[in-house]
Amino acid sequence: MTTLASGQTEPISSGEVQIINPDRVLDIAHKHRLVSEFLELHHYDALLLQQPPNFAWFTSGGDCSRAGSSETTASLFITPEARLVVTTNVDSAQIFDHELPGLGFQLKERTWHESRDKLIDDLCRGRIVASDGSLAGTQDVSVPLARLQTPLTALECQRACELGRLVAHAVEAVCRNCRQGQSEAEIAGEVAHRLIKRRVVPERIQVFADAQAQRYRHWAYGNDRVERCVTVSAVGRRWGLCLGAARTASFGPPPQEIRDFYHRAVLVQATGIYFSQSEWELFEIWNRVRRIYEKHGLPNEWRQSEQGQVIGYRVCELPIVPNSQYRLTPGTAVYWHPSVGPAVLGDSILVGENRPKLLTPMESWPKLKIVVKGVPLFLPQILRRTDCPDSGGEDSNVSLEPDDDDSQLGPSGMVHQ
Numbered sequence: 012m013t014t015l016a017s018g019q020t021e022p023i024s025s026g027e028v029q030i031i032n033p034d035r036v037l038d039i040a041h042k043h044r045l046v047s048e049f050l051e052l053h054h055y056d057a058l059l060l061q062q063p064p065n066f067a068w069f070t071s072g073g074d075c076s077r078a079g080s081s082e083t084t085a086s087l088f089i090t091p092e093a094r095l096v097v098t099t100n101v102d103s104a105q106i107f108d109h110e111l112p113g114l115g116f117q118l119k120e121r122t123w124h125e126s127r128d129k130l131i132d133d134l135c136r137g138r139i140v141a142s143d144g145s146l147a148g149t150q151d152v153s154v155p156l157a158r159l160q161t162p163l164t165a166l167e168c169q170r171a172c173e174l175g176r177l178v179a180h181a182v183e184a185v186c187r188n189c190r191q192g193q194s195e196a197e198i199a200g201e202v203a204h205r206l207i208k209r210r211v212v213p214e215r216i217q218v219f220a221d222a223q224a225q226r227y228r229h230w231a232y233g234n235d236r237v238e239r240c241v242t243v244s245a246v247g248r249r250w251g252l253c254l255g256a257a258r259t260a261s262f263g264p265p266p267q268e269i270r271d272f273y274h275r276a277v278l279v280q281a282t283g284i285y286f287s288q289s290e291w292e293l294f295e296i297w298n299r300v301r302r303i304y305e306k307h308g309l310p311n312e313w314r315q316s317e318q319g320q321v322i323g324y325r326v327c328e329l330p331i332v333p334n335s336q337y338r339l340t341p342g343t344a345v346y347w348h349p350s351v352g353p354a355v356l357g358d359s360i361l362v363g364e365n366r367p368k369l370l371t372p373m374e375s376w377p378k379l380k381i382v383v384k385g386v387p388l389f390l391p392q393i394l395r396r397t398d399c400p401d402s403g404g405e406d407s408n409v410s411l412e413p414d415d416d417d418s419q420l421g422p423s424g425m426v427h428q
Contacts, residue, residue, distance in 0.1 A: 031113040038071040038166045039094075039114055045159050047091040049141075055150070056138040059131065060087040064324040065143045067251020068160050069094075072170070073110040074251070086127065088119070088134050097130055099123045160324055162342030163252075168361060170250045171344055174211065175359055175370030178247040179256045181205035183376055185243050186260040186394055195220050195232035195241075202245050211247040214326055215255070218243055222269070222353040228316035240265055240393075242355045244348070246326050253326050255346045256371035257357030260394040272352035273393055274379075275307045279349040280356045281381035281388050283319055283331075287345050287360060287367045293335035300349075301333070312351055319347040322359060344370065358390065 046058055046069070060066055066075040066087055075085040085098035085106055096116050098106055101123045107116070121130050135148055142149035143156055163171060185201045195218040203213045218232040219242040244257035259265075259273065282303050286296045297318075304312050321329040321337070322344050329337055331345075339345070339362045348357035360367040366386070377392035 034166045035071045036114060038164055039069070041164065042069050042071070042159075043089070043094060046089050049152075049155070049159065050091060053141070053152075054139065055141040055152075056090065057134070057140045058087075058089045058152075058156075059135065059140055059142040059146065059149055060089065061146070062143045064251060065156065065160075068324045070111055070114070070116075071166065072250035072252075073106075075106070075110070086131060088131070093117055095119050095134070097127060097134070099125075099127065157328060161321065161328060162340045162362070163323065163344060164342070167250075167252060168342055171252055171254060171359075171361060171370055172368075174247065174249050174252055175254045175256070176372060177209045177211050177249070178206070178245060178254050178359075179258075179371035180374060181209070181211070181247070182243050182245050182256050182258050183374055183394075186241065186258045187375075187396075189237065189241060189243075189260070191238065191262045192236050194234050194236050195223075196234060198237070198241065198243065199232040202243060206245065206247050209249075211249045213245060214248045214253055215246040216244070217257075217355075219353070219355060224350055224355045225353040228350055237262070239263065240269055240353075244355060244357050246322075246346075251324050252344075253322055253324070254344065254359040254370055255322065255326075255348060255357050256359065257348060257355050258376070258391055258394065259355070260396055262396050264395065265393050269353055270393065272354040273356075275303075275309070276349050276351040276354040276356050277379055277381065277390055278307075279303050279318070279351065280347050280358065281383055281390060283345075283347040283349070284358070284360055284367055284369075284390075285383040285386065285388060287339060287347075287362055289339060289341050289362055289364060291339050293329075293331050293337045293339070294333060297331060297333050297335070309351065313349075316350050318349045319345060322346040356391070 050058060060069060061083060063076045063083060067073055069087060075083050077084050084102040085096050088095040088097055094116050096106060097119045099121055103118055103120050119130060121127060140149045141152040143153050145151050181202060184205055185198060189198050198218045199216045202216050206213050216232065217230060219230060220235040220237045221240050223230055223235060224242060240259060240261045242257060242259040246253055246255035279300055283296060283300050286299050300318060301313060304310055317330060319331045320327040341362055341364050343362040344359060345362065346359045359370040361370055373391055377394055378389045379392045381388045381390060
């Protein structure tokens with residue numbers, strides 16, 4: 012029942028009742044087993060989790076941050092027999108009603124004016140405790156803990172597919188509707204709006220006006236105004252998971268220089284995506300990506316910025332670097348975002364048993380067809396805005412076909428290698 016200001020009551024609406032997700036129950040039970048095995052293997056009595064990504068992982072999507080900020084409202088204290096939520100009286104109701112409804116967690120609560128750390132100290136006393144930080148008296152196991160979080164579980168893979176569509180939709184919708192003369196900051200605000208209304212938290216937003224990306228690869232957004240081209244890149248978070256996408260739109264025909272750089276960047280991205288296969292180590296993929304740069308006479312371009320990373324409960328779970336021996340397995344999410352000169356691309360994929368799955372699909376967006384080892388891939392083309400007086404037409408499919416020879420851009424837009 013809901014109590015009104017008058018003291019009367021009315022029935023609880025269906026919107027107030029949190030339905031227990033059986034898949035989430037099983038997912039949490041699986042993770043509890045993983046943690047219990049970890050504790051037994053390393054002779055720990057308990058695991059303390061205080062970082063929001065780890066909280067979200069263990070609770071299968073719960074949020075312990077306050078309004079999406081870095082301030083936390085709860086910690087987890089996990090033993091083989093129990094999983095405890097450590098919080099205050101101000102936050103306990105919201106956590107158990109909205110974040111962890113009926114999921115088998117117990118409450119350890121203090122009033123808001125008492126330190127949560129004191130309660131944590133009481134729980135840790137007399138125990139050998141592992142934690143995801145450098146809390147005094149505990150042993151930091153952040154690195155091995157991160158290994159437990161990949162690959163994604165079946166439920167997490169389902170959520171990644173939904174999240175990828177939401178992020179790609181927001182980025183593409185902004186590119187289709189932004190206007191010439193808008194500032195990067197105004198466009199970034201539209202991206203944030205579209206994400207937040209779908210309950211996706213913006214983890215990173217980048218808006219590059221014209222050739223901004225060539226100057227600053229880690230640019231966010233500023234007061235520069237878009238004249239000819241704009242690239243919008245975003246990483247969004249929901250259920251604790253993060254995924255990213257980037258798209259480029261041109262007001263009128265894109266400058267030839269940007270087209271040329273873009274075609275080279277899409278070859279890099281296609282190569283990375285195609286070779287992101289199960290049982291491949293990251294350095295093997297890296298060698299093929301670097302070879303594309305070398306073929307195009309840009310042997311040092313990869314040094315200007317990151318090319319991609321394993322992504323999950325953190326924006327970067329593991330960077331893709333030349334000598335990494337990390338082995339991909341099915342269910343691993345990878346965010347490929349190469350940049351070549353002013354051209355920036357970005358898409359998230361899920362490693363499969365056979366081919367990778369694109370998590371950030373295109374909606375009403377022109378595509379490039381790239382054939383790698385005989386396998387066609389479809390990736391985003393530059394969107395030519397047709398609401399511009401000089402926009403003209405734009406083919407929705409252009410073929411780029413990398414192979415083993417040196418590559419050159421043909422007059423028809425076909426890249427032959």
